[in-house]
Amino acid sequence: MLGKFFLDFAFYYPLTMAWFWIFGALNYYLRRERQGALRVNPPELAHWPKVTLVVPCHNEGDNARETIGYLAEQDYPDFEIIAINDGSRDNTGEILEELTQLYPQLRVLHLRQNQGKAMGLRMAALASNSEFLVCIDGDALLDRYATRWLMFHLVTGPRVGAVTGNPRIRNRSSLLGRLQVGEFSSIIGLIKRAQRSAGRIFTVSGVIAAFRRTALHQIGYWSTDMVTEDIDVSWRLQMDHWDIRYEPNALCWILMPETLKGLWKQRLRWAQGGAEVSRRYLKNLLIWKKRRMWPVIVEYILSVLWSYVMLIVLVFGTLGLFIPLPSWLRMPGPFPTWYGAMLGATCIVQFSISMIIDRRYEERVGRQFFWIIWYPLAYWLIGMFTTVVAFPKAMTKRRGTRAVWESPDRGIR
Amino acid sequence: MRAERPIIARPEKQSWQQRITSRTLSGMAWGIWLILWMPVISTFLWVFGARVTYVHIIRAPDETSLLLIFLIMFLCNMVVSSWSSYNYIRFAKKARRRGAAVVSHEKVGAIFGVTDPETLSLLLHGRILGLNFNESGVLIRVDPVEVDEAPATEAESVTA
Numbered sequence: 001m002l003g004k005f006f007l008d009f010a011f012y013y014p015l016t017m018a019w020f021w022i023f024g025a026l027n028y029y030l031r032r033e034r035q036g037a038l039r040v041n042p043p044e045l046a047h048w049p050k051v052t053l054v055v056p057c058h059n060e061g062d063n064a065r066e067t068i069g070y071l072a073e074q075d076y077p078d079f080e081i082i083a084i085n086d087g088s089r090d091n092t093g094e095i096l097e098e099l100t101q102l103y104p105q106l107r108v109l110h111l112r113q114n115q116g117k118a119m120g121l122r123m124a125a126l127a128s129n130s131e132f133l134v135c136i137d138g139d140a141l142l143d144r145y146a147t148r149w150l151m152f153h154l155v156t157g158p159r160v161g162a163v164t165g166n167p168r169i170r171n172r173s174s175l176l177g178r179l180q181v182g183e184f185s186s187i188i189g190l191i192k193r194a195q196r197s198a199g200r201i202f203t204v205s206g207v208i209a210a211f212r213r214t215a216l217h218q219i220g221y222w223s224t225d226m227v228t229e230d231i232d233v234s235w236r237l238q239m240d241h242w243d244i245r246y247e248p249n250a251l252c253w254i255l256m257p258e259t260l261k262g263l264w265k266q267r268l269r270w271a272q273g274g275a276e277v278s279r280r281y282l283k284n285l286l287i288w289k290k291r292r293m294w295p296v297i298v299e300y301i302l303s304v305l306w307s308y309v310m311l312i313v314l315v316f317g318t319l320g321l322f323i324p325l326p327s328w329l330r331m332p333g334p335f336p337t338w339y340g341a342m343l344g345a346t347c348i349v350q351f352s353i354s355m356i357i358d359r360r361y362e363e364r365v366g367r368q369f370f371w372i373i374w375y376p377l378a379y380w381l382i383g384m385f386t387t388v389v390a391f392p393k394a395m396t397k398r399r400g401t402r403a404v405w406e407s408p409d410r411g412i413r
Numbered sequence: 414m415r416a417e418r419p420i421i422a423r424p425e426k427q428s429w430q431q432r433i434t435s436r437t438l439s440g441m442a443w444g445i446w447l448i449l450w451m452p453v454i455s456t457f458l459w460v461f462g463a464r465v466t467y468v469h470i471i472r473a474p475d476e477t478s479l480l481l482i483f484l485i486m487f488l489c490n491m492v493v494s495s496w497s498s499y500n501y502i503r504f505a506k507k508a509r510r511r512g513a514a515v516v517s518h519e520k521v522g523a524i525f526g527v528t529d530p531e532t533l534s535l536l537l538h539g540r541i542l543g544l545n546f547n548e549s550g551v552l553i554r555v556d557p558v559e560v561d562e563a564p565a566t567e568a569e570s571v572t573a
Contacts, residue, residue, distance in 0.1 A: 015482070019489035027497050039416070097541055097560050108541045110558065115550060123544055123552070126525045127536045131515050141419050158512025171421045175435040197497040199504075217516040217524065224550060241510060253419040341449040342482055362416060371435075373442040412426050 003316065003331045010313045011339045013306045014380065017299070018346045021187075022353055024194025028246075029357050031197075039249045039361065042075070042148035045155050050130035051079040051147055051210075056120035057138035061090040063255075065099065067138055072103045076147040081106045082124045083138075087114030092138075116403050117206075118222035118229040125213055125221055134210045136252055141170070142208065143251035150210035153245040161215030161242025162234065164192065164201065165208035165250030168362060171411035174258045175371060182372030183379055185365065186354035189248070193357075196246040200238055200296050202274075206230030208252035215242045226280075227403045228273025235277050239290055251361060255411055262409025263382065271386040274300060275394030307387035310380075347376045525552060 037043060053071045057064055064083070071081050085093045085108060096108045109123055121135060132154055136142050146165055153163045166189065169181045188205075195201045206229065216222075219236040226232040234244060257263045278300055285293050317331035325331075351372055358365045424432055447454075522533045535555055536542065543556035 012485070016485055016489060019486050020493060023486075023490040023493040024497070027493055031497075031501070097558070100540060100560060107539070108558075110541070110543045112543055112545045115546060119546075119550060122525065126521055126527065126552075127539075127542070129537055143416060159510045168416075168420075170419050173421065173423045173426055174431070175439070194493070197493060199497075199500050213521070214513050214516045217521060218513065220524070251416055253416075255421075338449075338452070341452075344446050344449055370443075371439055373439055373446060377442075411421075412423065 002328045006309050006313050007331055007339070010306065010310050011343065013302060015343060015346055017303075018343075018350050021190045021194045022350055024197040025190040025357065026353065027197045028193035033193075033248060033357070033360070036249075039143070039145055039149075039251065042145045042249065043152045045148070045152060047155070048077045049132060049151075049155065051076060051132045051134055051151060052124065052128040052130045053079055053081045053142070053147070054084070054121060054124040054128075054133050054135040055081065055138050056084045056086055056117050056124070056135075057088065057092050057096070058086045058114065058117075059088045059090045059092060060138035061088070061092045061095055063139040064092055064095045067136070067141060068096070068099050068103060068106060070141040070144075071136075072105065073144055074142065074147045075144050076151070079105060079147065080129060082109060082127055083107070084109045084111060084120035084124055086111045086116070086120045116224055118224045118226070118403065121222045121229070122224070125216060128213065131213050132210060133213060133216075135206075135208075137207045137254065139255050140167075140207050141253040143253070146208070146250040146252060147210075149247045149250040153247060154210060154212055157243060157245070159241070159243050160245055161212050161237040161240075162204050163210045163245045163247050163250070164204035165210075165252050166246075166248045166361065167205050167207050167252050167254045169256050170253045171255050171258060172368075173412040175374070176260070176263060177256065177258045177411055178368055178371040179375055179378060180256045181365070181368045182351060182375050185358045185368075186351045186372070186375070187379070189358065190350065190354050192246045193248070195296075198295060200292055201234060201244045201246065202296055202300070203228070203231040203234045204244060205252075207254050208250065210250075212242075215240070218242075225400050225403060226273060226276050227269050228277070229403070231273045231277045232280075235281055235293070235296075238293060239281065239284065248361065257409035258411035259409050262411075264386070265409070267382055267386040268390050271383070271390035272394045272397075275304070275387075275391045276397065279395060280399075304387055304391055307384040307391075310384045311388055343376060351375075527552065 053074065055067060055071065057067075060067070068081065068083060081103065083096050083099075083106060085096055093108075093110055096106075100106045100108060107127070109120075109127060111120060111123065115123075121133075124135075125133060132151065134142075134147055134150055150163045150165060153160050167184060169177065169184055172178050172181050192201065209230065211233075215237055216233070219233070219240050219242075221233075222229045223232045238244060257266055278297060282297065284290065285297055313331055316325060316329055319325060320329075320331055351369060355366050355369060427435075518533060518537060522528060522536070527533050527536065532555055535557060539555075539557050541558040541560065543558050544552060545554040545556070547553050
């Protein structure tokens with residue numbers, strides 16, 4: 001009985017969420033995207049306020065030239081670039097200083113000690129000469145038209161506090177890299193569209209997001225003690241009734257881990273970030289005025305419960321193969337039969353729809369279809385294990401512990 | 414238009430064993446995926462397969478009814494479309510909340526503990542700056558840095 005309940009929850013939760021994402025994304029696509037302008041024809045703005053392009057860098061000697069080069073090529077009339085060298089131990093600082101000779105818009109802030117990404121962003125907001133900040137990571141390449149697409153929302157919507165862009169994965173040599181291409185299209189892209197349709201976004205993508213400085217000022221800027229400053233700032237902006245938009249035309253090319261160890265570390269950090277934010281703000285959200293955030297927190301809580309339930313199903317399903325279990329705890333083994341077929345079919349529909357939507361932004365994206373057959377198993381499992389490990393870690397973390405940089409795995413290059 | 418240029422796809426940088434393994438594993442997963450569908454495939458392959466479908470999909474007590482899944486799909490669609498349509502009608506093209514007055518540089522400086530106009534001006538206009546913090550992460554000093562020159566001495570720097 002209990003076993004059946006667990007099994008049903010383990011099956012129906014991802015199935016229901018997948019269909020929410022599919023229909024939410026289709027809704028967004030049909031209403032806002034299909035008839036919209038192409039990426040190379042961003043909308044004209046009534047005025048062109050100055051923008052600060054912000055790049056926090058920690059040990060980015062290999063990437064800084066390319067990243068800054070792409071920023072300098074932005075199709076926007078008035079911008080400055082602030083690069084933050086956050087206590088790098090490599091030659092990032094020298095390269096950035098050298099680049100100031102090449103790019104007159106570039107300014108460099110050397111943080112003498114490693115202070116973490118959030119502090120780097122805070123210092124950029126302090127040194128910025130503009131009301132608008134477009135923030136990317138030190139190893140990311142911002143598409144030439146992205147700033148204009150992001151600024152369209154900030155200029156036309158006075159209550160828009162942030163706009164999140166569309167991260168695209170550059171490194172796709174290995175199976176893990178290709179799986180993540182599928183993931184960013186079919187899961188992250190679909191979720192962002194669906195959440196935008198619903199009105200609230202779980203998080204901006206830290207690797208490409210634009211902010212209104214006044215909105216950040218009202219919430220006290222980025223927190224330095226959260227492992228994922230992007231989830232934290234997204235929740236606080238929306239709790240303060242600022243709108244967050246998603247702009248799929250604002251592309252940003254990113255590097256992702258291509259080793260299991262690198263992927264595990266990254267996903268563990270993401271899982272811990274979600275748990276930390278929920279822990280800190282859950283109490284503040286339980287008032288009528290914040291009701292529009294309720295679906296976000298409910299979905300998050302259900303996803304944590306699902307991870308633990310799934311673990312129980314796997315453990316007892318496997319145990320049941322070898323030792324007799326009481327009838328109320330019996331599970332039909334760890335291998336998904338008809339449940340698996342239904343989830344598999346749902347995944348294929350989800351992938352197909354995301355590939356159709358994504359054809360607007362990337363050529364030959366359908367090629368990834370062959371590889372993503374592993375996605376449901378690989379990523380739902382890694383999601384489950386990282387949540388199970390990260391949740392207690394986040395619940396017991398001491399408030400005020402500073403989050404500083406660790407250089408991530410950036411795949412095969 | 415679509416973008417392709419910055420993509421890094423160099424499978425040849427992996428060993429041939431890694432490439433073969435990736436392809437074989439994905440091929441095997443597709444095989445397993447097809448096996449999961451045997452109850453459905455059998456309906457097309459075997460004239461009495463209709464009974465198998467009925468047993469596995471509609472009536473089997475242990476297996477989820479396809480009808481229930483269609484109901485879930487229908488409900489998800491209804492909830493998403495009606496909620497987003499409601500929001501669209503209520504909020505699109507209408508500013509229900511006013512924008513906030515643009516925050517001044519002085520106010521931004523104050524929140525970070527920079528109240529001295531000279532330091533603020535240096536932060537806003539300096540080309541290359543060195544920022545020093547105390548152990549609690551509070552900005553304590555800002556130094557201008559000249560390219561190809563040694564970092565500014567403490568006497569030249571501005572204390573926040």
